[in-house]
Each structure stands twice: as structure tokens, then as C-alpha cells.
Amino acid sequence: MALASMSIGRTTGLGVSTLQIAQRALLRYLRTPQLIILGTVQNALFLLCFRYVFGGAISLPGISYVDFLLPGFITTSVLFSGIGAATVVAEDLEQGFVDRLRSLPIPRLSFLAGRALADTAWNAWGLLVATGVGFAVGFRIHSSLLDALAALGLCVAFGFAFEWFFILLGLMAGTPQAAQGMALIVFPFTFLSSAYVPVATMPGWLQAFAAHQPITYMVDVVRALTQGAPAEALLGHSTGYWVSGALLWTLGIVAVFAPLAVLKYRRS
Amino acid sequence: MALMIEATGLTKRFGKTRALDGLDLTAETGRVVALLGPNGAGKTTFVRAVATLVRLDGGVLRVGGYDVRRDAAAVRRIIALAGQFAAVEPAMTGRENLEMVARLSGRDRTSARSSASSVLDRFGLAEVADQLVRTYSGGMRRKLDLGASLVGAPRLLLLDEPTTGLDPRSRIELWDAIRELVGQGTDVLLTTQYLDEADNLASDVVIIDHGRVVAAGTPSELKQRVGGKIIEIHARREVDVARIAQALQHLDHGEVHLDPATRRVSVSVEDSGSELMHTLKAVEGIELEDVSLRQPRLDEVFLALTGHPTSDRVLERAVS
Numbered sequence: 281m282a283l284a285s286m287s288i289g290r291t292t293g294l295g296v297s298t299l300q301i302a303q304r305a306l307l308r309y310l311r312t313p314q315l316i317i318l319g320t321v322q323n324a325l326f327l328l329c330f331r332y333v334f335g336g337a338i339s340l341p342g343i344s345y346v347d348f349l350l351p352g353f354i355t356t357s358v359l360f361s362g363i364g365a366a367t368v369v370a371e372d373l374e375q376g377f378v379d380r381l382r383s384l385p386i387p388r389l390s391f392l393a394g395r396a397l398a399d400t401a402w403n404a405w406g407l408l409v410a411t412g413v414g415f416a417v418g419f420r421i422h423s424s425l426l427d428a429l430a431a432l433g434l435c436v437a438f439g440f441a442f443e444w445f446f447i448l449l450g451l452m453a454g455t456p457q458a459a460q461g462m463a464l465i466v467f468p469f470t471f472l473s474s475a476y477v478p479v480a481t482m483p484g485w486l487q488a489f490a491a492h493q494p495i496t497y498m499v500d501v502v503r504a505l506t507q508g509a510p511a512e513a514l515l516g517h518s519t520g521y522w523v524s525g526a527l528l529w530t531l532g533i534v535a536v537f538a539p540l541a542v543l544k545y546r547r548s
Numbered sequence: 549m550a551l552m553i554e555a556t557g558l559t560k561r562f563g564k565t566r567a568l569d570g571l572d573l574t575a576e577t578g579r580v581v582a583l584l585g586p587n588g589a590g591k592t593t594f595v596r597a598v599a600t601l602v603r604l605d606g607g608v609l610r611v612g613g614y615d616v617r618r619d620a621a622a623v624r625r626i627i628a629l630a631g632q633f634a635a636v637e638p639a640m641t642g643r644e645n646l647e648m649v650a651r652l653s654g655r656d657r658t659s660a661r662s663s664a665s666s667v668l669d670r671f672g673l674a675e676v677a678d679q680l681v682r683t684y685s686g687g688m689r690r691k692l693d694l695g696a697s698l699v700g701a702p703r704l705l706l707l708d709e710p711t712t713g714l715d716p717r718s719r720i721e722l723w724d725a726i727r728e729l730v731g732q733g734t735d736v737l738l739t740t741q742y743l744d745e746a747d748n749l750a751s752d753v754v755i756i757d758h759g760r761v762v763a764a765g766t767p768s769e770l771k772q773r774v775g776g777k778i779i780e781i782h783a784r785r786e787v788d789v790a791r792i793a794q795a796l797q798h799l800d801h802g803e804v805h806l807d808p809a810t811r812r813v814s815v816s817v818e819d820s821g822s823e824l825m826h827t828l829k830a831v832e833g834i835e836l837e838d839v840s841l842r843q844p845r846l847d848e849v850f851l852a853l854t855g856h857p858t859s860d861r862v863l864e865r866a867v868s
Contacts, residue, residue, distance in 0.1 A: 291621060292654045300651050304637050311639040311680065376635035383599040383629040384652045384700070385621060 294393070297386035301394025302401070305368070309402050315364075319406070323360070324413050327353050330476060331417050338477065342510035350411075350419035351431070351502035352475030356495065357410040358403050358439030359470060362446035363463040365399045369450025370459035373548070392545055396443050403439035407432060423508040431505035434526060438498045441530045442466075444537035451544045475499045478514065494529035501526040551610070552577045552704055552735050553598060558607035560593055560759075567593040569759030571607070575752065580726075580736040582750035584743065584850070590759040591739035592632070595708050598737060599629045612703060625654075628702035632709050634689040635696070638682040642673050642692050645681060646699050653700025660699070667695040671725055687718025694725060698734075705729065707738040711745060723748055743847045755850060763853045774844045774852040776802075779827050780814040782837040789813060795830040799823075811837070816844065 309315060330353070335345040372378050372391075381391050411419075411432070421428045446463055453459035470476075472486065473495035479487050490496055501522035503511040512518055553575040560568040567590045575581045583591045596602040598611055600620040608615065614622040636645045643664055650660035668677045671691045681689060690710065697705060710726065711719040726749055730736055740746050746753045747767050754764045763770060781796075783789050792813045793806045802816040817823040824841050844852075 291625070292652055297652055300648050304640060304648055307644070308637060308639040374633075376631040376633040377637070379596075379599070379601055379631050380629060380635045380649070380696070381652070382601055383624055383627060383706075384649070385624045385654055386652050 291385045291387070294387045294390055297390035298393040298397060301381070301390055302398040305395055305398035306401060308368070309398075319361075319364075320409055320413075323357065323406075323410060327410075327413055327417065334476070340478065340514060343507060343514055344418075346414075346418045347420060347422070347507055348478075348503065348511075348514075349476065350414040351506055352470075352473075352499045354407060354410045354414060355435055355438065355499045355502050356470045356475050357406050358435060359442060359466045359495070361399070361403050361406050361439065362442050362466065363460060365395070365443060366446040366450040366453065366459040366463040367456045369395060369447050370453045370456040373451065374455060388546065389542065392447060392541060395447060396440065399443050399446075400436060400440045403443075404436050407435050407439070421506050422510070423506055427505040427508075431502040434498070434501060434505075434523075434530075437530050438526070441533040441537075444534060444541050448537055448541040448544055451541060451548060469493070470495060473499060474515075494526075494533065497522060497525035497529050550577045550613075551575065552579070552612060553581075553737065554608075554610040555594070555597075556608045558594070558597065558609055559605045560590075560597065560602060561605055566759050568597070568604070568607075571756070571760055573754055573761055573764070575735075575737065577735055578733075579752050580730050580738070580750045581752045581754060582746035583737070583739040583754050583756055584741075584746045585739075585756035585762075586741065589756045591756055592708055593759075594756070595629075595706050595737065595739055598623075598704075599627055599706050600624055601629075626703040627706055628653075628697035628700055628704075629706045630690075630693050630697040630708070630710060632712060634686075634693040636681050636689055636692050639680060641678050641680055642668060642684070642688075642695075643677045645692060646696055649696040650699035655700070663699045663701070667699055670728070671695050672721075685718070687714055687721060690714060690718065690722055691725060694722065698729065702734065704735045704737065707736060709739055709741065711740075711742065719745075743845060743850070747845075755853060757854050763849075770849050770853075771844050774816070774849050776816050776818050776844075778814050778816050778842055778844050778848065779824060780812055780840045780842065781827075781831060782839070783811040783813070784835040784837050786811050788834045792831050792834060795834075796827065799826055799830055814848075816848070 330349055331346055335349065338345050340348055378391060382388070449462050450459045453462055472490050473479075473493055474490065475495060479490045479496060482490055500515050501519070503515065504519040504522045515522070551574050553573065555571055555573040558568045558571040559566065569590070571590065571594060573594075583594060585591050593602060597604055597609055597616065600616050600623050604617065610616070611623045612626045614626075616623050637648075640648070646664035646667055647660045650663045651657070655663060668674045671694070673688065673692060673695065676684065676688065681692065684692065694707070694710065707726070711722050714722065723745070726736065726738075736749075738749065751766065752764065753767050753770055755762045755770070763773065765773070781792050783792055786808055789806055789808050789811050793804050796804045796813060796815045804813060804815045806813045815827075817827075828839065
């Protein structure tokens with residue numbers, strides 16, 4: 281029997297659906313004060329350990345350790361926020377939110393777009409908090425305000441790039457616990473970079489890796505932009521070198537992980 | 549008669565498991581269809597397929613006249629899904645949750661707002677509408693989730709085990725809510741492991757096992773297929789359960805089922821009063837709580853049709 285198809289409504293636009301999903305994601309962060317307070321306290325303690333425990337043992341030519349450390353601390357904060365992002369994506373899958381979205385007449389991509397938007401905004405907030413804590417323990421900018429703002433903007437871009445990696449982890453993990461566990465992989469990678477100590481102090485075989493991995497470029501561009509000449513001298517390259525390296529890595533990460541995340545989301 | 553769901557030869561494998569193994573099913577518009585079956589029977593996979601969430605390996609599935617594979621976007625505009633978990637956001641209020649889903653369903657801001665308000669009223673959630681869902685009870689969350697699936701005014705509502713894990717009072721409240729929707733003309737496809745739920749809500753019951761339809765019909769048709777009636781004897785003392793069972797065995801009616809935990813013995817008999825008399829005679833002298841002659845329940849139907857009980861959980865519920 282030939283069937284008359286039912287009359288139907290229209291499909292919701294990408295803009296509206298992305299904003300709705302992003303709004304939910306942000307409210308979830310904002311209305312979980314434990315998360316904000318715990319995250320901030322944890323961050324601050326971590327910083328204080330480096331600043332005051334290790335800091336005394338590390339002296340660098342032409343730059344104070346706090347000015348060296350803070351760019352590393354601020355930049356890597358986007359990675360630590362990412363652990364939360366991966367966990368939340370796995371939660372949305374596990375708890376049926378993604379199923380509900382997929383059964384609604386919205387563009388498929390709005391879930392990922394909404395998450396990326398919300399997490400990037402959340403990252404930006406986290407960067408401001410980290411910077412504030414940094415100023416409180418003695419970090420200062422020794423360049424122009426414009427350069428410093430550019431550094432902050434780059435950090436937001438790094439966070440956006442890594443967001444796709446974390447979304448992919450969240451989509452693959454199966455459970456929120458597994459997602460968190462997998463995302464913790466970034467923790468050792470922050471140590472195998474220039475984030476906390478200069479790469480030159482590492483053994484040669486490790487330098488080969490540490491000097492070229494994305495976190496190093498991202499941290500060092502922030503250093504160069506906020507500290508100017510002394511940082512350039514210490515790091516051995518001009519600001520332009522670090523900017524182009526960091527941007528290349530950022531584009532590369534987006535180019536690899538965003539399509540993978542989209543593919544994974546479409547298939548699962 | 550227009551068909552809301554038309555499934556022909558659906559197959560879906562997950563690894564080596566055949567979740568759907570040639571499933572055929574049709575559901576007319578204006579009906580409430582319950583898919584009944586044990587865990588792993590394929591109920592959820594089928595509902596997810598109707599919701600366009602499953603990529604089928606084979607077969608044809610049309611929903612509201614649209615092919616789920618070719619016209620998934622059109623199908624999504626007529627269905628709404630409430631899954632096994634209450635997919636509501638704990639960090640948002642009930643109202644915010646509903647408004648979000650309404651907006652995602654294509655409503656503009658004003659219409660989303662009014663639609664959310666009317667759903668909140670209808671489900672008795674108006675008082676807690678502006679509290680965070682985090683503070684809601686499990687039953688309230690399910691109701692809100694059901695409400696969320698309605699703000700888009702779907703033609704077909706898909707409910708995957710809507711009352712699993714709810715306390716008895718919340719279950720009945722949710723049943724009432726579902727009945728009201730049905731009264732207003734929403735078609736429903738629901739899955740359940742609870743036979744009383746299917747019996748209570750559905751106009752058609754489809755029994756599924758191992759990814760295939762075992763039987764389909766109205767609840768009373770299915771009961772008739774088992775034939776006869778059930779005599780159930782509730783013993784006062786547990787020690788007597790075996791004695792009663794033995795006495796009934798001698799009468800040679802049918803297979804005797806006993807459940808020591810609830811001190812009940814049941815046997816299916818031809819539909820005649822004399823058999824009740826004989827049975828009573830056979831257990832004379834044993835202290836009894838209660839004796840009943842009744843229609844078979846759906847779990848007994850399931851057992852008769854598939855040769856194995858639904859699941860322990862279902863039996864427990866059925867006898868309680």
C-alpha cells in the first residue's frame with residue numbers, strides 16, 4: 281500500500297541549535313560551584329608549588345622564574361580544562377542527551393559546535409583566572425599590552441584546537457571515568473615540554489621531543505609575547521619563530537582532530 | 549488505515565549478536581503499541597531504529613511514511629524520544645530544560661516558552677518549574693523527560709522503558725501522564741519489561757524475543773492464545789507449598805508452577821468451574837490464604853509463547 285507521508289515541521293537552524301547546546305553546557309559549568317572552586321583552588325595550589333617549592337631551585341639568566349613559569353602555567357591550563365571537556369562529552373553520550381539531540385530535527389553538527397563554543401568560552405574564563413592568580417604571585421608583563429592580549433588570544437585558540445582532541449576522547453571513551461582517565465594523558469606531556477623548565481636542561485634525547493612538541497611552541501610564544509627580549513634570548517628564537525610554530529601546530533591539531541571527532545560522532 | 553510504523557525484515561548486528569533478526573512489525577496510527585520482551589530481546593534497538601539512531605543492516609523501516617534511512621530528517625520531525633535515562637540537565641531548571649528542547653525542536657522563543665509552561669502544568673510540575681532539576685526526585689525527572697519529548701508536539705512518542713527504576717507511586721503517575729497524552733491523540737511506541745505496564749497502557753502488544761516478533765495482538769487476544777484460565781493457590785505456610793503442588797500435579801491439569809518465596813502455586817486449567825471444585829478438594833485440610841480463578845497474566849502468556857520466562861525481575865513484579 282502506498283502511504284501518504286505525514287506533514288512535518290521544519291528543521292531548526294545551526295545557529296539556534298548550537299547556541300542552545302552551548303548555553304546548556306555553560307550553565308552546567310556555572311551552576312556547579314564545587315567545580316569552579318575546586319578547579320581554581322587546585323590550579324592555585326599547583327602554581328604555588330612550582331612558584332615557591334621548585335622556583336627557589338631554578339634560576340634563569342635574564343628572567344625571573346615566576347615570569348618564566350606563568351606563561352607555562354597559563355597556557356597549559358587549557359589542557360587541564362580539556363580533561364573536564366572530555367568527561368562531559370562522555371557523560372552526554374552515556375546519559376542519553378546525545379540520543380535526544382539526534383532524534384531532534386537539528387543539524388547533526390550542532391552538538392559538537394555547541395560544545396566547542398561553550399568549552400572555548402569556559403577556557404577563556406579559566407585563562408583569565410589563571411592570569412589573575414599569576415599576577416597575585418608576582419608575574420608581570422614586560423612587553424606591550426597588545427602583545428600580552430595577543431598571547432591571551434593565542435591561548436584561547438590553543439584551547440579551541442585541543443578541544444577537538446578532547447571531544448574525540450570523550451566520544452571514544454565509553455564512560456566518563458574512562459574519558460577522564462584517557463584525558464589525563466596530557467598531564468605528563470605538559471612536563472615533557474618547556475612549560476615548567478627550559479628544554480635546554482633536559483637530556484639530549486628528551487630535548488629532541490620536548491623542543492618540537494606543540495605545548496612547547498604554545499608556551500614559548502606566550503613567553504616571548506609577554507616577556508619580550510629576555511625571553512627571546514633565553515629561548516634562542518625570535519617571537520616570530522614561536523608565533524608561526526604555534527600557529528602551525530594549532531592548525532595541524534584542528535585539521536586532524538576536528539574531522540576525526542566529526543567522523544566519530546556521525547558514526548557512533 | 550494509515551500505518552505509523554512499517555518494519556519489514558529488519559536486521560541489525562552488534563558484533564556476533566543479532567539484536568534484530570528479521571523483525572516485521574506494523575503499527576497503525578492512533579494506537580499505543582507496547583514492545584514486550586526480556587533484556588536483550590531487541591526492544592531498545594528497534595526503538596532506536598525508529599528514532600533514526602541505529603544504522604540498520606537490512607530491511608525497510610518506514611515511520612509516518614518516511615524511510616528512516618533516506619528521510620531521517622523528516623522522521624525526526626514527527627517523532628520524539630524519551631530514553632532509558634532521564635536525559636534532562638540537572639544544572640538547569642525544569643522550565644529551562646523544556647524551553648531548550650522546544651527551541652531545538654524548531655519553536656521560536658515565544659512559542660517555546662508557552663509550550664514549556666503548558667507541559668509543566670500538565671505534568672503537575674508547575675510548582676517546581678523554576679527549581680534546578682538537580683533537586684527533583686527520580687519520578688519528577690522522568691516526568692520532565694517525558695514532558696521534554698512533548699514540547700515539540702510529536703506525532704509519535706517513543707518511550708524506552710519509561711518507568712524502569714521508579715517507585716510504584718511514580719509509575720502510576722507516569723502511566724496517567726502517558727494515558728492523557730494518548731487521549732489527546734499522540735501515538736506511542738513503548739518498550740517495557742513489565743507486563744502489567746503493557747497491559748495497562750497498550751492497545752497492541754508485540755512480544756519480541758531474540759530480535760524477532762514472537763506474537764502480536766491486543767492484550768486479551770494474547771491471553772486467549774494461551775487458552776483456559778489459571779488457578780492460583782496462596783498457601784498460609786511455606787511448608788505447604790510443595791504439598792499443594794503435589795496435590796495439583798495429581799489432578800493432571802497442566803504444568804504446575806510454584807513460587808515458594810510468595811507461597812503461591814498456579815496451574816492452568818480448561819475453563820470450567822468443576823476443575824476449581826476438584827482442585828479445592830485436592831488441597832482440603834491445608835491452610836490457605838487465598839484461592840483464585842483468573843485470566844492468565846502476560847508473563848504466563850510470554851512463557852507459553854516462547855517457552856521461557858521473561859526474566860526474574862518480571863516474575864517478581866508479576867506476583868507482587
